[in-house]
Amino acid sequence: MSVMSLPDALLSLEAKIQHLSTTQGSEPLVQLTEAVPALPLISWLASQELYPRIYWHGRDKEEEVAAIGCTCDFFFDDQVADQQLAEVYQRQRALSYNQNFRYYGGVAFDREVEGWPEFGRARFVLPRIELRRSGKEFKLLLNLNFDGNDRHAECQAALQALSSLKRPKPLTPPGKVNLLGRSEYPEYPRWQQLVEQVTADKFNRHTPKVVLSRLSQLEINDPVDPWMVLACWQGRCPSSFQFGFQFSKDRTFISCSPERLYLRRGQELFTEALAGTTLRGHTEEEDALLAKQLQEDSKNSHENQLVRQHIVEHLSPLSHYVGAEESPRIFKLPHIQHLHRAIRAELKPGINDFQLLLALHPTPAVGGLPRPSALSFIRQQEGYNRGWYAGACGYLNRHESEFSVAIRSALIEPGRINLFAGAGIVAGSDPEAEWQELDNKLATILSILVEL
Known part of the structure; x- marks a missing residue:
């Protein structure tokens, strides 16, 4: 995959979304991808205005992800059994065989007690946009969910998310709190x-x-x-x-x-x-x-x-x-x-x-x-x-x-x-x-x- 400048990659993704909005597809989940130049992921993430914001960096240092927005959200605020989590995820997983779809999230330490506000006892998100680094390669990924959603409205939501992206700004220099x-x-x-x-x-x-x-x-x-x-x-x-x-x-x-x-x-x-x-x-x-x-x-x-x-x-x-x-x-x-x-x-x-x-x-x-x-x-x-x-x-x-x-x-x-x-x-x-x-x-x- 050839590397585009970030503005060109965004234009390419927008054109692909416009095409999806005017065609009838059978795939419930669609992922669009463009290779982009290297970007500072945490700075990029901190500069965005869309929530949720998610960051993941593996211990082996080979992989790093910054993700924003939500295409699909599994949120369990009340008591939840592992079997319930499994059934929800298995249903969602059956929507696509694409191995690049990832659901980021967490499970509380003790799911028998009340969860934190917004985090709940378990929550997993398929982000709208991911900036993913693997080794020295960077990719911008955009996810669309047509399962039970109006196709045109979902494409418009994806376009709106792309248009909201901000360039990374330097992080505020660290200072000690009072x-x-x-x-x-x-x-x-x-x-x-x-x-x-x-x-x-x-x-x-x-x-x-x-x-x-x-x-x-x-x-x-x-x-x-x-x-x-x-x-x-x-x-x-x-x-x-x-x-x-x-x-x-x-x-x-x-x-x-x-x-x-x-x-x-x-x-x-x-x-x-x-x-x-x-x-x-x-x-x-x-x-x-x-x-x-x-x-x-x-x-x-x-x-x-x-x-x-x-x-x-x-x-x-x-x-x-x-x-x-x-x-x-x-x-x-x-x-x-x-x-x-x-x-x-x-x-x-x-x-x-x-x-x-x-x-x-x-x-x-x-x-x-x-x-x-x-x-x-x-x-x-x-x-x-x-x-x-x-x-x-x-x-x-x-x-x-x-x-x-x-x-x-x-x-x-x-x-x-x-x-x-x-x-x-x-x-x-x-x-x-x-x-x-x-x-x-x-x-x-x-x-x-x-x-x-």
Whole structure:
């Protein structure tokens, strides 16, 4: 595909839409594509006026997507079962065999409780316009949905979306926010009580792990550009997934998460056990010593092994083969390092993404073990609504789907920034040490936002 200038690519897409509006086609979903020159995707996204705005950057750095508008939206604000999600998506997927259609979105951590406004318990969007980078190639994609829609009206909506596109403008230079106040939920005394409850012998015998988390709310009076924050965060965490969802100007959920829930290519599945944490060292020698101590630490090794066992057990009924690394490796991030095991599976024919979500989400790395009792404890005792924090965010596609676990994340609202961090509590966990681990996990994003 030859590369056009951006104005020429827009003219070409407009001509194709005009042609579609005057012809009778049988395809319910149509995707138009033009190759375009390189563009700064986050700057382009931040310059647009159409909602929703969606950003996705894979951990392997080969792929990056900025998307705006909505061609089709699956929004579940009330309680939703995975089977309901599967049925809706399967109906939509049957409308086209084109493997380039992608539905971006997320599933909340706990779908049995009320979801965040606009995000709900699950929401997936087929965008109107995507700017997609694969390696060094950039494409502009435009989606039209004629299924149950007036053909002329749908073409007009697509033309209007194209005409609204703005050229990318430089992001506002980052500045520290004026912090009016900070609140923690739960506060430390309550946190200490929760850790002591989970580590008590009577509780720990039937629920050996609960991942407790903390909401840190920053009260501010300055407007914050969420895409500038994400761009800064991205620069400091290049080995992470980076993504954002902004369904209106009032709320944006952004994340720089190191953790993959899964990547599916056809019947091949890649996932991982990411659990067990320590700090980075100030020197190479100190860093190596901390990594060695992490690998030899019985509490962290046990935590990672529990996650590995759970994933293998839940994937085995869906797979011909499941293989996991026997010993964990070190996964390094700017302020912390984790224990990491790679896991690969060969799925049985007919296994769909929602069976995988049901099996894998939420993982023991963000929920606990056994899942039902750990989630019940979190639901009743943690004291705030996690929403999409620790949820599953990514995209669905006929051939390939990928989801990240939305840890290291922030929900930005008018006058408030909500930051989230969690820690796995097992036998032997110390409340003060786990509280400090939460602070360590927030260090990167806090260094962007406020003077430390």
